[in-house]
Amino acid sequence: MIEVKDLVKYYKEVLALNKISFEVNEGEFFVVIGPSGCGKTTLMKILAGVLEYNSGEVYINGKNMKGVPPHKRDISLMFESYAIFPHMKVFDNIAFGLRMMGKDKDFIKRKVTEVLELVGMSGFENRSPYELSGGQRQRLALARALVVEPPVLLLDEPISHLDYQLQRKMMEDFKVLHKKTGGTFVFTTHVQEQALTLADTVMVMNKGVIEQTGKPREIYLAPKTVFAARFVGDINLIPGEVVSKDGDIYIVNTEIGELKSLANGELPAGAKLAYGIRPEFVEVENKTRVHDNQLKGKFDRFYYFGNYVECIFDIKGKVEVKSAVPTKKAVDLRIGKEYSLGWNSNNAALLEKPSVIEGLNIEEVIYGK
Amino acid sequence: MVRHTRYVLLLPGLVTFVFFLIAPLAIMAVMSFFTPVWPGYRTDLTLNNYVAYLTSPQFRILAFNTFSTSLVTAFICMIIGFPFAYCYTFKIKSERTRNYITMLLLAPFLIDWTIRSVAWISILGERGFVNSMFLSAGLISEPIKFLFTPTALFIIWVQTNLLFMIFPMNLALGRMDPEVIEAAKVLKAPPYRVFYDIVFKMALPGVICGFIFVFVNTISDYVTPSLWAGGLQTLGLSVSNYASQFLWPQASAGGMILLVACIIVLYILLKVVDIKKLVYE
Numbered sequence: 001m002i003e004v005k006d007l008v009k010y011y012k013e014v015l016a017l018n019k020i021s022f023e024v025n026e027g028e029f030f031v032v033i034g035p036s037g038c039g040k041t042t043l044m045k046i047l048a049g050v051l052e053y054n055s056g057e058v059y060i061n062g063k064n065m066k067g068v069p070p071h072k073r074d075i076s077l078m079f080e081s082y083a084i085f086p087h088m089k090v091f092d093n094i095a096f097g098l099r100m101m102g103k104d105k106d107f108i109k110r111k112v113t114e115v116l117e118l119v120g121m122s123g124f125e126n127r128s129p130y131e132l133s134g135g136q137r138q139r140l141a142l143a144r145a146l147v148v149e150p151p152v153l154l155l156d157e158p159i160s161h162l163d164y165q166l167q168r169k170m171m172e173d174f175k176v177l178h179k180k181t182g183g184t185f186v187f188t189t190h191v192q193e194q195a196l197t198l199a200d201t202v203m204v205m206n207k208g209v210i211e212q213t214g215k216p217r218e219i220y221l222a223p224k225t226v227f228a229a230r231f232v233g234d235i236n237l238i239p240g241e242v243v244s245k246d247g248d249i250y251i252v253n254t255e256i257g258e259l260k261s262l263a264n265g266e267l268p269a270g271a272k273l274a275y276g277i278r279p280e281f282v283e284v285e286n287k288t289r290v291h292d293n294q295l296k297g298k299f300d301r302f303y304y305f306g307n308y309v310e311c312i313f314d315i316k317g318k319v320e321v322k323s324a325v326p327t328k329k330a331v332d333l334r335i336g337k338e339y340s341l342g343w344n345s346n347n348a349a350l351l352e353k354p355s356v357i358e359g360l361n362i363e364e365v366i367y368g369k
Numbered sequence: 370m371v372r373h374t375r376y377v378l379l380l381p382g383l384v385t386f387v388f389f390l391i392a393p394l395a396i397m398a399v400m401s402f403f404t405p406v407w408p409g410y411r412t413d414l415t416l417n418n419y420v421a422y423l424t425s426p427q428f429r430i431l432a433f434n435t436f437s438t439s440l441v442t443a444f445i446c447m448i449i450g451f452p453f454a455y456c457y458t459f460k461i462k463s464e465r466t467r468n469y470i471t472m473l474l475l476a477p478f479l480i481d482w483t484i485r486s487v488a489w490i491s492i493l494g495e496r497g498f499v500n501s502m503f504l505s506a507g508l509i510s511e512p513i514k515f516l517f518t519p520t521a522l523f524i525i526w527v528q529t530n531l532l533f534m535i536f537p538m539n540l541a542l543g544r545m546d547p548e549v550i551e552a553a554k555v556l557k558a559p560p561y562r563v564f565y566d567i568v569f570k571m572a573l574p575g576v577i578c579g580f581i582f583v584f585v586n587t588i589s590d591y592v593t594p595s596l597w598a599g600g601l602q603t604l605g606l607s608v609s610n611y612a613s614q615f616l617w618p619q620a621s622a623g624g625m626i627l628l629v630a631c632i633i634v635l636y637i638l639l640k641v642v643d644i645k646k647l648v649y650e
Contacts, residue, residue, distance in 0.1 A: 050551040070554040083552035087571050096566070097556035148556065 001026040001152060001184045002047065007056035009042055009208075016042045018208040019056070024152075024186060024201075029178050032188045033195040033231060034205035040188040041080060043205075044156045047186070048077040060152060071100070076150035080157040080188075082141035084129045090116075090140055091125040097148040115147040118177070135166050146181075155187045159194065171197055192232045196220060204228045209356050221347070226274055227355040235276045236321050237351070242271045249345055256315045259293055261348035274351040279310065281347040282323035284339050291342030297321055298338050302330070313341060394628075401621035408615045418622035427602070435588060435603040436630070438519070442526040443583040446534040447576060449527065454538035454575075455568065459547065474532050485529075486596060493521055517599035525597060526587050533586060534579035541575025542568070577642045581635060588631060 002024040009017040017039045024030045032040050045051035046058065049070035058065040061074055076097070085093050091112055098108045116122050119139040124132070132140060138158065145153060159170045171194060178185050189195055195202050196216040204211040204219060204227070212219055212228040223229035226237060240254035250267060252259050252275050259275050267273070283291065297313030300320070304310075309330035313321050323341060325333065333339065354360040401418055403410040422428060461467055477485060492498045493515035500512040515521045545568070553567045569576075591605030604627045611620035 045551070048551075048555050050554055069560075070551075071557040071559055075555070077552075077555045079548050079552055081546065081548050083546060083548040085549060085552070085567065085571075087573075096553070096558070100557040100559070100562060144552075144556065 001028070001061060002186070003057075003059040004043075004047075005057040005059075007043075007046065007053055007058065009039070009046060009051070009053045016208050017046075017053070020205075020208070020210050021056075022203055022210060022213055024184060026184055027182055029175075029185045029187065029198055029200045030203065031195045031199035031201070032186065032203045032205055033190065033192065034188075034211075035190055035231070037207075038205040039208045040190075040205060041156055044077060044154050044186070044188060047152075047154055048075055049073050050077075074150060075152045075154055076145040076148050077154040078141050078145040078156060078158050080160070082137050084137060084140055084144070086129055088129075089125065090121070090127045090129070090132075093129065093140060094144050094147050097144065101148065111147055115143045118146070119143045119173075135162055138162060138170075146177075149181070150183065152184045152186065153181075155185060157188055157190070160189060160191065167191075167194070174198060196232060202232070204231055206231075206355055207357060211356055220278075221349070223276070223349055223351065225353045225355050226276075226351050229276055229349065229351060233278060234322065234324075235278050235349075236282065238275045238319055238321075240273065240275045242267050242269050242273065242350075244269060250350060252350065255318045256295060259348070260345035261350050262346040263350045267350065267352070271352065274354075276349040276351050277321075277343050277347060279322040279324040280308075281343045282321060282341055283343065284311070284323060284325055284329065284333065285342045289342070292345050293348070294340060294342045295321070296338055297341050299333055299335050301335065302333075313339065397621045397624055400617050401625045403618045403621075405616055405618040410618050418618045419626070422619070422622050422626060427607075431602055431604045431607055432630070434601055435605065435627070436634075438522060438526075438594070438598075438601070438603070439584050439587040442523060442530065442587050443534075443580045445523065445527050446531050446583045447580060450531055450534035450538055450579065451569075451572075451576065453531075454535050454542055454572075457535070458539055458542040458545075474535065477529070478532070486525075486593070489521070489525060489597065490516065493524065516597060519598055519601055522594055522598040522601065525593055526590075530583040530586055533582035537575040537578035537582065538572060539575070541572040541578075545571050573642045577638055581638055584634065584638075585631065588627070 004023070005021050006019045007017050007021070008015075008019055020039075020043070032043065034040055042051065046053050047060070049065065049068060065073065085096065088096070094112045094115060095108050098111060103111070112125070113122070116124065119142055121136060121139055121143065124136070124140075129137060129140065138161070142155075142158060145155070155174075158174075159167045162170065174185070174187070175198060187194075187198060199216050201213065202216050202219050203213045206227050211231070212224045216232075219228060220232050223232070223235075229235045229237075238254045238256065238259070240252040240259065243251045243253045243258065245251070245267075248262050249260050250263050252261060252273070254275060261275060277293075285291065285294070295315055297315045300312050300314045302309050302311045304327075306327070308324045308326055311323050311325050311330060311333060313323065315321055321341060400410070402414045402416070403418075404413045404415050405418065457467065457470060461470070480488075490497065494500070495512040495514065495516075497515075499515065500509075503509045504512065515524070549571070550563060550567055553563045558566065589605065591603060591609050594601050594603050595606055595609075604623060608620050608623040608627065611617075611623060
């Protein structure tokens with residue numbers, strides 16, 4: 001449906017997109033995740049045709065989009081700023097696209113009513129945009145982008161500026177909407193939860209490059225770079241060096257001893273890398289040993305999150321390891337006491353690169369130096 | 370007591386306003402109903418001044434000249450000013466360039482009004498700048514007569530008033546989120562619809578505001594027409610003629626008619642668009 005090849009975009013001397021290539025299949029819910037300034041919005045505007053690019057190719061529905069103006073593309077874009085027409089009522093805002101397509105009055109009225117119902121804003125037709133709350137404006141922007149029934153709907157940070165409760169509700173709504181319309185959605189966000197929950201495919205971006213593309217589960221469990229691993233969730237990272245391989249299991253030598261990890265691909269002995277394990281896989285063990293990685297750590301401090309408690313353990317005074325302990329279990333832990341921590345090697349990840357951006361030192365990236 | 374002291378700050382402005390605007394207007398309004406006796410007036414009230422003015426055969430011509438020249442000038446300023454304001458706001462990215470342009474726009478106002486008026490001779494005169502350019506370029510064989518024609522009036526008025534059109538337009542366009550324009554493009558609007566439905570309509574409060582500035586400025590100006598328009602008669606000129614002969618009641622009646630007509634035009638313009646949108650929202 002969308003194919004991007006070696007896309008390059010400069011803002012004066014600043015490189016915003018550095019030769020990125022990816023494909024979005026028809027009917028896919030494609031989520032682009034990355035920190036602000038990573039090029040998400042630039043990418044969306046280039047796809048929509050409102051921004052020029054320096055080189056590369058963009059295909060939508062098999063057609064090269066070079067020189068095709070926005071109003072002749074099979075897309076619709078919901079802006080991060082919503083970009084609602086301030087001088088028009090809600091009805092006229094939504095009807096605008098249909099009027100431009102030359103639809104007749106009855107059709108427009110029916111469609112606008114339908115889409116307002118879909119976003120839960122029936123009866124708001126004659127309101128001015130200034131009389132709407134943030135959430136209502138957001139839904140108006142969505143309705144306006146949806147009503148033209150685009151084969152590809154681009155959504156630029158559509159729910160990032162809403163409060164948490166509303167975000168959760170809108171995430172469900174987007175999922176339902178995607179099923180209902182069967183269209184191709186490209187959605188950007190900087191929130192990991194939105195990416196992992198909504199996406200069929202996630203693309204992690206960083207400073208104009210793609211860190212990793214894959215299914216949410218792949219990126220969460222088998223991240224390729226430190227950046228990708230961190231952006232989709234919290235992770236313990238310990239710098240180390242590959243010592244040997246035992247079947248599928250790599251032995252990694254770190255400051256706190258040898259750790260095991262299951263990994264695909266070939267890593268040479270002596271390869272410098274980061275050993276990663278997500279906090280929810282690190283368990284505080286009882287006496288019986290059940291995991292193939294085990295450490296002793298002193299319970300140093302904790303952060304309470306309600307459904308779990310993030311406990312931080314000090315390992316030999318050298319490394320801190322986080323563990324997401326279920327609240328029920330955490331009440332038994334005492335600060336200052338030593339506990340046995342364990343996790344399975346198939347939940348760990350070996351990260352060779354800090355980022356796909358060259359020239360970064362992995363230890364500096366991990367410790368934020 | 371303390372609560373009222375804050376209004377003291379309003380006092381200087383209020384006094385000026387009352388003494389130099391409200392009071393003279395009130396005097397003029399009353400005077401327009403007095404009976405003229407040359408040289409001076411009697412305080413007997415009469416409607417004759419108005420009747421004479423409105424029924425005189427020249428009135429229609431005067432009114433037409435006055436309003437058509439002002440409205441046409443405002444319209445020309447709008448046509449020239451809008452693309453200018455659009456480029457200024459959206460196309461010129463460098464703050465430095467913008468400042469230079471603003472300075473150039475303001476420069477003529479640093480010159481005294483009298484000198485600026487006389488300067489038109491060297492620009493539009495038969496041996497002036499424009500004619501010599503055209504002559505030497507071979508575009509014309511004889512100098513064009515600009516001065517003392519209505520054309521000169523339009524050229525001079527447009528030049529002196531363009532700024533008052535451009536400023537409110539800039540204000541309106543500057544408040545526009547460029548993403549709104551992008552949104553219209555994405556929603557299948559071809560370029561001319563983007564311009565009309567979005568850019569122009571959103572700038573409308575600024576356009577109307579500029580229109581009013583130019584209109585009010587030109588309709589109250591009787592000196593420029595009397596100097597350069599080659600005998601074009603306007604309401605302002607006739608009021609000034611009566612006043613120069615000390616026919617105060619007639620002059621006042623003429624002034625009141627002009628004032629009321631202006632108020633009607635402004636009322637209609639303000640009905641068209643909510644000018645408050647220029648500042649609030």
